[in-house]
Amino acid sequence: MTDQKGPNKDQIAKLLAHKKEHFGRLTPTVLFEKIKHGDITGLSESITLLESEKESDIEKSQELLKMALPFSGNSIRIGITGVPGVGKSTFIETFGMHLIEQGKKVAVLAIDPSSERSGGSILGDKTRMSELSKSDKAYIRPSSTAGSLGGVARKTRESIVLCEAAGFDVILVETVGVGQSEIAVHSMTDFFLLLMLAGAGDELQGIKRGIMEMADSILITKADGENVKKANLARSEYKNALHLFPPSENGWIPKVETVSAYNNKGIDKVWEILVQFVDQLGPSSWIEKKRKHQQEYWMMETLKDILLQSFYHTKGINEYIEEVRKKLNKDEITAYQASEMILSYYNEHK
Amino acid sequence: MTDQKGPNKDQIAKLLAHKKEHFGRLTPTVLFEKIKHGDITGLSESITLLESEKESDIEKSQELLKMALPFSGNSIRIGITGVPGVGKSTFIETFGMHLIEQGKKVAVLAIDPSSERSGGSILGDKTRMSELSKSDKAYIRPSSTAGSLGGVARKTRESIVLCEAAGFDVILVETVGVGQSEIAVHSMTDFFLLLMLAGAGDELQGIKRGIMEMADSILITKADGENVKKANLARSEYKNALHLFPPSENGWIPKVETVSAYNNKGIDKVWEILVQFVDQLGPSSWIEKKRKHQQEYWMMETLKDILLQSFYHTKGINEYIEEVRKKLNKDEITAYQASEMILSYYNEHK
Numbered sequence: 126m127t128d129q130k131g132p133n134k135d136q137i138a139k140l141l142a143h144k145k146e147h148f149g150r151l152t153p154t155v156l157f158e159k160i161k162h163g164d165i166t167g168l169s170e171s172i173t174l175l176e177s178e179k180e181s182d183i184e185k186s187q188e189l190l191k192m193a194l195p196f197s198g199n200s201i202r203i204g205i206t207g208v209p210g211v212g213k214s215t216f217i218e219t220f221g222m223h224l225i226e227q228g229k230k231v232a233v234l235a236i237d238p239s240s241e242r243s244g245g246s247i248l249g250d251k252t253r254m255s256e257l258s259k260s261d262k263a264y265i266r267p268s269s270t271a272g273s274l275g276g277v278a279r280k281t282r283e284s285i286v287l288c289e290a291a292g293f294d295v296i297l298v299e300t301v302g303v304g305q306s307e308i309a310v311h312s313m314t315d316f317f318l319l320l321m322l323a324g325a326g327d328e329l330q331g332i333k334r335g336i337m338e339m340a341d342s343i344l345i346t347k348a349d350g351e352n353v354k355k356a357n358l359a360r361s362e363y364k365n366a367l368h369l370f371p372p373s374e375n376g377w378i379p380k381v382e383t384v385s386a387y388n389n390k391g392i393d394k395v396w397e398i399l400v401q402f403v404d405q406l407g408p409s410s411w412i413e414k415k416r417k418h419q420q421e422y423w424m425m426e427t428l429k430d431i432l433l434q435s436f437y438h439t440k441g442i443n444e445y446i447e448e449v450r451k452k453l454n455k456d457e458i459t460a461y462q463a464s465e466m467i468l469s470y471y472n473e474h475k
Numbered sequence: 476m477t478d479q480k481g482p483n484k485d486q487i488a489k490l491l492a493h494k495k496e497h498f499g500r501l502t503p504t505v506l507f508e509k510i511k512h513g514d515i516t517g518l519s520e521s522i523t524l525l526e527s528e529k530e531s532d533i534e535k536s537q538e539l540l541k542m543a544l545p546f547s548g549n550s551i552r553i554g555i556t557g558v559p560g561v562g563k564s565t566f567i568e569t570f571g572m573h574l575i576e577q578g579k580k581v582a583v584l585a586i587d588p589s590s591e592r593s594g595g596s597i598l599g600d601k602t603r604m605s606e607l608s609k610s611d612k613a614y615i616r617p618s619s620t621a622g623s624l625g626g627v628a629r630k631t632r633e634s635i636v637l638c639e640a641a642g643f644d645v646i647l648v649e650t651v652g653v654g655q656s657e658i659a660v661h662s663m664t665d666f667f668l669l670l671m672l673a674g675a676g677d678e679l680q681g682i683k684r685g686i687m688e689m690a691d692s693i694l695i696t697k698a699d700g701e702n703v704k705k706a707n708l709a710r711s712e713y714k715n716a717l718h719l720f721p722p723s724e725n726g727w728i729p730k731v732e733t734v735s736a737y738n739n740k741g742i743d744k745v746w747e748i749l750v751q752f753v754d755q756l757g758p759s760s761w762i763e764k765k766r767k768h769q770q771e772y773w774m775m776e777t778l779k780d781i782l783l784q785s786f787y788h789t790k791g792i793n794e795y796i797e798e799v800r801k802k803l804n805k806d807e808i809t810a811y812q813a814s815e816m817i818l819s820y821y822n823e824h825k
Contacts, residue, residue: 187812194806279811286809335685337720366716370687420803420810427814432786433779453770456544459636460770461629462537464777 153189160193160291165264168291172266175283190283193290198416200232200289201399202296204310206336207320209301212346212386214253216320217297219386220395221257224295227396232288233257235268235299236281236306264293275430278309282423285313307336312419315412316341316402318395321363323348323355323383338370340379342398348383348391356383375411377402436471445470503539510543510641515614518641522616525633540633543640548766550582550639551749552646554660556686557670559651562696562736564603566670567647569736570745571607574645577746582638583607585618585649586631586656614643625780628659632773635663657686662769665762666691666752668745673702673709673733688720690729692748698733698741706733725761727752786821795820 151159151170159167175186207213221231233254257263266284268277285296298314300306311317319340337343343363348356363381372378380398384391406412437443446467453463501509501520509517525536557563571581583604607613616634618627635646648664650656661667669690687693693713698706713731722728730748734741756762787793796817803813 187809190809191807191812194809283809283811335688338685338688362715362719365712366719369712369716417804421800423810424800424803424813424817427811428817429783431814431818432782436782450771450774453774454767456547457541459537459540459544459633460773461633461777462541463774464781467774467778468781 153185153192156189157192157290160287161196163292165261165291168264168287169266171287172280172284175280175287186283190286193286197286197289200285200294200296201316201403202285202298202314203399204307204314204317205297205299205320206301206307206310206318207346208322211320211322213299213301213320215386216344216346216384217299218254218257219389219392221254221263221297222260223389223392223396225257225260225262229294230262230264230292231257231295231297232264232266232285232291232293233297233299234266234281234284234288236274236277236310237268237301264288264291273430274305274309275426278306278313279423279427281309282313307339311339312422315415316399319343320346321359322346323352323359341373341377341402342380342382342395343367344391344395345381345383347385347387349385349387353383359383375406375409375415377405435475439471439474441474442467442471503535503542506539507542507640510637511546513642515611515641518614518637519616521637522630522634525630525637536633540636543636547636547639550635550644550646551666551753552635552648552664553749554657554664554667555647555649555670556651556657556660556668557696558672561670561672563649563651563670565736566694566696566734567649568604568607569739569742571604571613571647572610573739573742573746575607575610575612579644580612580614580642581607581645581647582614582616582635582641582643583647583649584616584631584634584638586624586627586660587618587651614638614641623780624655624659625776628656628663629773629777631659632663657689661689662772665765666749669693670696671709671713672696673698673705691723691727691752692730692732692745693717694741694745695731695733697735697737699735699737703733709733725756725759725765727755785825789821789824791824792817792821 151167156167156171156174160171171186171189174182174189177183177186205213205217217233221233224231254265258265268281281298285298288296296314298310300310317339319337319342321343323345345356345359345363360381360383367379367381370379382391382394382398384395386392403412449458449463449466452458453460458466501517506517506521506524510521521536521539524532524539527533527536555563555567567583571583574581604615608615618631631648635648638646646664648660650660667689669687669692671693673695695706695709695713710731710733717729717731720729732741732744732748734745736742753762799808799813799816802808803810808816
């Protein structure tokens with residue numbers, strides 16, 4: 126009988142289930158080995174593990190991260206932002222390929238919490254970075270869009286650690302210039318690139334105030350064809366404007382350049398700026414210190430997140446806050462009384 | 476016997492103690508009546524009550540505020556910042572006197588939490604505003620310096636309400652351009668004035684990044700004597716720079732002017748800018764909406780403050796955080812694990 130020569134259908138199903146249970150998600154140690162050998166599939170699977178909200182997965186992913194931490198930190202982390210239409214994908218494609226030509230390995234991550242979406246999906250499909258996505262020196266990972274900004278940001282930060290352990294030299298973290306996510310990206314990268322279009326008109330509407338002052342470099346994109354003149358003008362205007370800004374703590378003066386991904390012009394200058402940045406700040410270990418501060422910042426942010434979560438999970442608290450807010454808006458109570466009322470509710474119902 | 480004609484020494488002492496108990500701090504109703512009649516002593520006593528940390532005083536002050544709320548809101552609230560040495564006091568003195576000449580009543584408040592002091596005491600003595608402090612159309616109140624920024628900010632916000640109920644038309648809230656206090660002032664005022672010195676050199680070191688983008692108007696101070704040319708140059712530079720900034724949500728374009736408090740030049744223009752601001756934004760009730768948002772913001776901030784306070788008051792938590800921070804800095808744990816550890820400590824010791 127054939128039954129004796131191999132497992133029957135039931136046995137196979139059981140075996141598969143067992144296999145899935147035990148090997149569907151590899152153990153942290155196995156994943157770590159894969160990452161250390163630069164295995165992209167292992168890296169992808171690890172990031173999927175990071176993105177899982179299952180408690181057992183969180184534990185596993187933290188174990189994995191702990192193993193990866195000592196092997197991380199050897200990259201330059203670059204935040205990239207700009208409104209939809211500024212040409213972020215095209216820039217990243219061209220810049221990424223340029224880096225690969227310099228012998229670098231490039232990882233592209235993104236922060237794009239669904240709640241903050243305002244059009245222009247980030248890394249939605251890799252077709253917009255067709256060359257880069259084909260290269261074995263590049264790894265492109267779209268943003269996990271589920272969850273709060275805090276959660277998405279944590280996953281991206283942790284993905285940076287894994288990409289570094291996997292040997293990537295340059296990490297690009299992309300976001301869209303419309304909200305809080307810039308601040309998140311700024312606080313997980315070494316260098317912050319702002320992409321802008323020439324002509325300070327409606328294109329600017331999307332960029333939030335305060336973002337410009339975070340930029341270590343502003344790139345005027347699409348500086349090709351009839352746009353060249355306008356782009357050059359914009360460049361000198363921004364240059365003049367930036368020298369009026371308060372200098373940043375590290376003494377770095379933001380650089381303004383024009384780039385054309387289409388003509389592959391100016392892309393080399395961007396890498397030169399980054400090399401200059403590292404040369405200038407390396408000796409003072411500024412980048413290292415900044416990263417330590419960022420780690421502490423994230424520790425405290427995560428803590429606050431967790432504390433506030435337990436607050437907001439109190440039954441009926443959102444409805445009660447809404448009630449109190451209405452009273453506040455009618456000047457029936459003071460802001461202090463409002464917060465005291467909400468706190469009493471919390472203490473009674475937690 | 477003289478004893479029969481009046482109270483003896485003991486009786487007098489008892490009477491005085493009784494009087495102090497009941498009238499040393501007037502009741503909210505009496506204080507409110509005084510405020511409504513524009514009584515400056517009553518206003519001062521009320522703000523002192525706001526500043527008290529005693530539980531019974533807090534209750535009283537909230538009761539008073541509740542009565543005052545419907546009579547508040549009829550002023551324009553102006554935040555003023557700039558580094559020490561920019562000439563804030565002199566500007567406020569001159570600007571304040573100009574407003575009084577226009578028939579306005581002017582209150583000057585300040586935010587200057589002791590922890591953020593970096594030199595240049597604010598409103599430390601009224602001698603620096605000698606004319607203004609003598610006018611019965613002006614009220615100058617130095618910042619309460621005790622406590623956290625959150626606490627100081629709350630008291631200043633609440634003082635605004637009382638000053639408005641007392642009939643003041645213009646509230647100036649002064650701060651020093653070096654820290655978080657700008658954000659606090661920005662979120663309790665309608666209009667944000669940034670004072671700057673001409674010459675974009677070392678003077679700027681003190682201003683934090685991001686502050687400039689909050690400004691509704693930048694004033695180049697000390698535009699007198701040999702400084703005039705430099706100030707005019709700075710004005711046109713900032714004007715050019717600001718038009719490159721993302722426009723603010725309300726559509727207002729920040730105005731840049733030069734002023735000389737010494738020669739009393741340009742001060743009238745500042746008031747004209749404010750009138751223009753109110754004219755432009757009044758019809759859309761933008762200011763009203765902004766104030767409602769600010770109220771809600773403060774409600775949530777106060778709530779967060781109270782929640783975090785209870786966290787930080789947990790016995791030994793600061794030492795434990797320090798321990799965890801060290802592990803984090805040595806890459807022994809992840810930021811997420813660090814926050815989990817601190818949270819477990821909190822849950823065990825709260």
